Amino acid sequence: MEFLDSLLCMFTSRVKSRNGSYTLEIPEQEIDVGSLEEGKRYKVALFEAGEVGSAEDTGSNASGFTSQPSGTQQRPDKSPELDQPPVDEGEIREVEIEDIGEKGDGIARIPPGYVVFVEKTSPGDRVRIKITEARDNFAFAEVVGQV
Template structure:
């Protein structure tokens, strides 16, 4: 399938009946963080679902994701940058940020997670 450069958002949604009409709802995130504006008129294309679990995946996207690491996890990371306070910065799954003290760009180290927050983990080098 070819997608237009004018495409503003793409998501899956069920067609539901409401008061004698059929409705396809726009997810709140598409208006809050996307290019869709409330009150504007848009062209809508309906495409058959590629898999029976597509709606399940979309519903999961609405839930906050847990950090991909947890306390005491051991990971091998590569330092991609150095932060304002001089600590190394690495990224793991989904671009999740891992802070590694006493490292430099290009270092490949094994770390233990000491604290995992929603958007960043703090670690210590174990080798």
């Protein structure tokens, strides 16, 4: 899909009826540590959960750094549902740290914008990480090696 190069974030949400309108909730971390800013306007595309292929299929993140090199563990199905994290606990990935979070942890993004907090890292670090906790919209990881 052509829009993946400009994709800022991706998450699963349910359409809810509220006072004669329909709304989608944006996870708080997309504003706190993601690429979205409150008050800005964005184009939104909706897909039924499970219809959109994983951005992992492209093999690289927005910076062009390979996020799933050969020889590392990956999801057996290689096509996760949108309502599940794109990583599993214990999974090994190679990432580039893009930013620093509020608590000083490095922030990496696994396509298509899934946030991973990595302690003891700095922007620009390229590291091999092990996912220690995977939640719906973000994960925690530890460094297991340098790239």
